[in-house]
Each structure stands twice: as C-alpha cells, then as structure tokens.
Amino acid sequence: MSNLDSMQRFTFDNTDVRGELVGLHKSLSDVLSKHEYPEALKIELGKLMAASALMSATLKYEGRLCLQVRLPGDVTLIQAETTNTGDIRAIARYDESKKIEEVELIGGQLVITLEPAVGKPYQGVVPLDSNQLNESLEYYFSQSEQLGSRFWLECDGTVASGFMLQQLPSSAENDVDAWDRLSHLASTLKREELLTLDNPTILHRLYHEEEVRLYDLEPLRFACTCSKERIGNAIQQVGFEELMDVIAEQGKVSVDCQFCLQHYSFNKEQVTNLFPEKKLH
Ligand SMILES: [Zn+2]
Structure with missing residues (x-):
C-alpha cells in the first residue's frame, strides 16, 4: 500500500470522465486518537473523511469542503473537512452512555458546505434515504451539478479508502456509453482491493483496456484549523x-x-x- 494519506487524480484519454483515489491511514489514526469512538462509528467516520477528501478535489478555489451527517439517534453528528491544500480533520458526537453497535444513517441529513477562504459559503442539504453514504453523495451531485458521479468508500477502522468517478460537464450528453462502461468496471472492485491495493494496481485491474492517465500524488494530513x-x-x-x-x-x-x-x-x-x-x- 504505497498511496496512503494521499489523493490522486486520473483521467481517461478521449473520454470526458475523471476520477480520484484516496487512501487514509495516519491521518485517520490521528483523528481517532483524540476520542474513544465505538468501532462502528470509527468506520463511518473514516468513510466520511475519505468522501470529504474526494470531494475537496472538486474545489476550484482556496477554501475547504465540510461534510456533516446529522442523525436523530444515539449518534448525532459525524463531520469531516478537507481543505484544498490537503488538511483534513473530523469529529463525531454520540451518546457515550449507549452501546453503539451500528450507525443508522436513514432518517438523517447530509449537509455539504463549500467554504471559500474569501466569499460566501455555499450549503447543500440532501436527505439520507439509504445507509450507504455514497448513494447520498451521488444524489447530491446529480441534483446540484447535474453531473453523473459514483463513489466507493471503505474503512476497516485502520485504513479508509475512496474511489470517485465523475462526468466532466461537457460529457453529460454525448458520452453516455463511456460513462456506463467505466462506472460498471469500477463497480467490480472489491472492498479488500480498494483497502489494500495501490492506485496503479487498482487502475490496471479495472481499466487495463483503457488509456488511463495518472496524475501526481497529493498528500493529505490531519491538521486542525482552530485558532x-x-x-x-x-x-x-x-x-x-x-x-x-x-x-x-x-x-x-x-x-x-x-x-x-x-x-x-x-x-x-x-x-x-x-x-x-x-x-x-
Ligand atoms: Zn483544533
């Protein structure tokens, strides 16, 4: 696993689809070391951190992207933020007197805040209709940006990994076949593969018949923006x-x-x- 605590963009030649891969290890353990979270909550927190890193790649300005999962149950909040320079932090709030065996997302809300360093923040809210966070993220992009997006998020409590595919704005109408083919291939990726393989191996495994261009690794680290x-x-x-x-x-x-x-x-x-x-x- 050579790609931990970093993010990496890839594109396909002749196709208006781009992707991002993220792996978190030390940044995740730094976050988890601050509080005694139950195991099920660690996993959701790790997935949300991976999602916030993937989505920060879509920031077109200096600032940060914040994802908040607001829930009505014993777990009330899961929050992860990533800046455009790769600083990541996260937190969860829950009833410590309760035994948390699983985190139920259905019935909650996903709040996405884009916070530019200069200017007004933008906030979007989508209902959590599924226990799979990725489905709500995909819904958000289809509603807010009219862009096809697919997310795969995994965490085993020690490593968190994420994979995103997104249509570029120009492709939404004219390249449906490529989008369908690339996202179908990505859906064959297994949980273990996403958690353990390095990025070139993952991309070769999925897309050895495509012309894939892999960009430089961008480091991520736990850092707090408090003052x-x-x-x-x-x-x-x-x-x-x-x-x-x-x-x-x-x-x-x-x-x-x-x-x-x-x-x-x-x-x-x-x-x-x-x-x-x-x-x-
Ligand atoms: Zn702080």
Missing part, C-alpha cells in the same frame, strides 16, 4: 451575560477544540473584547 479567533467567534454565540457568569464562578472561560483537543482560555478582558458594543459602556 483563538475562531474559538472566540464560537463562544460569542453563548452570550455576554452567560460568559460573565462563567468568569465570576471560574475566573476564566475554558474551551477545548473538539477536533484536536487544543486548550483555549479567555479571561475577563478577552471575553469583553469579543463584544465591542459592551466596551463602550
């Missing part, structure tokens, strides 16, 4: 009076970033600075 400023923006939502109550009791407001466990603390002056209108009085 005192961002955490400050988040605690503002709590409200000035409530934060002052905490300061009166504890002398400071303490917050740990849930993604990386970095500790942040705000004294009375720092909290007051978050509320410019309060300083005037």
Whole structure:
C-alpha cells in the first residue's frame, strides 16, 4: 500500500470522465486518537473523511469542503473537512452512555458546505434515504451539478479508502456509453482491493483496456484549523451575560477544540473584547 494519506487524480484519454483515489491511514489514526469512538462509528467516520477528501478535489478555489451527517439517534453528528491544500480533520458526537453497535444513517441529513477562504459559503442539504453514504453523495451531485458521479468508500477502522468517478460537464450528453462502461468496471472492485491495493494496481485491474492517465500524488494530513479567533467567534454565540457568569464562578472561560483537543482560555478582558458594543459602556 504505497498511496496512503494521499489523493490522486486520473483521467481517461478521449473520454470526458475523471476520477480520484484516496487512501487514509495516519491521518485517520490521528483523528481517532483524540476520542474513544465505538468501532462502528470509527468506520463511518473514516468513510466520511475519505468522501470529504474526494470531494475537496472538486474545489476550484482556496477554501475547504465540510461534510456533516446529522442523525436523530444515539449518534448525532459525524463531520469531516478537507481543505484544498490537503488538511483534513473530523469529529463525531454520540451518546457515550449507549452501546453503539451500528450507525443508522436513514432518517438523517447530509449537509455539504463549500467554504471559500474569501466569499460566501455555499450549503447543500440532501436527505439520507439509504445507509450507504455514497448513494447520498451521488444524489447530491446529480441534483446540484447535474453531473453523473459514483463513489466507493471503505474503512476497516485502520485504513479508509475512496474511489470517485465523475462526468466532466461537457460529457453529460454525448458520452453516455463511456460513462456506463467505466462506472460498471469500477463497480467490480472489491472492498479488500480498494483497502489494500495501490492506485496503479487498482487502475490496471479495472481499466487495463483503457488509456488511463495518472496524475501526481497529493498528500493529505490531519491538521486542525482552530485558532483563538475562531474559538472566540464560537463562544460569542453563548452570550455576554452567560460568559460573565462563567468568569465570576471560574475566573476564566475554558474551551477545548473538539477536533484536536487544543486548550483555549479567555479571561475577563478577552471575553469583553469579543463584544465591542459592551466596551463602550
Ligand atoms: Zn483544533
């Protein structure tokens, strides 16, 4: 397995279809080391990380792509984010008093947020009608971009792998045969193969009769985008009076970033600075 913690684009000569392969190992274990997640949740988290990396390849600007799975059951949230430079982070929230044997996705929502470094974020929401995350991602692309897309996502708790095929905008009408052929071949890929084979071997196994062009590997790593400023923006939502109550009791407001466990603390002056209108009085 030579392609872990990286992403790699491929295209087919004479065909308007492109693909991406992703493999996560250390970046996944870095995420999993921050919390004691149940096994079933680790697997869904790994798949969502792979999906966010694959989708970040479609970003056309500096920024990040965030995938949120919001659920009504004992697991309430699974979230993964990847920036255009390959920084990836993820988190899950669940009822720790419950035994989580499986993660039921049906009945939840998949929220896709494209966050450019400059400009307004774009958000799309699709219902989770299936326990297979890839089907909801495919539905999202067919609705929002009118592009045929196929996703294969696997995770064994240690390695997460993903495979994406996507029609290029120009191909949607005129190259249906190639799209059908390439996506049918991809569907013959077995779980073990996606988790264990390197990218050239996977592509040779599927497409040895096609002209495939493989691009450079793009590294991925766990990295958190938290900062005192961002955490400050988040605690503002709590409200000035409530934060002052905490300061009166504890002398400071303490917050740990849930993604990386970095500790942040705000004294009375720092909290007051978050509320410019309060300083005037
Ligand atoms: Zn952090």
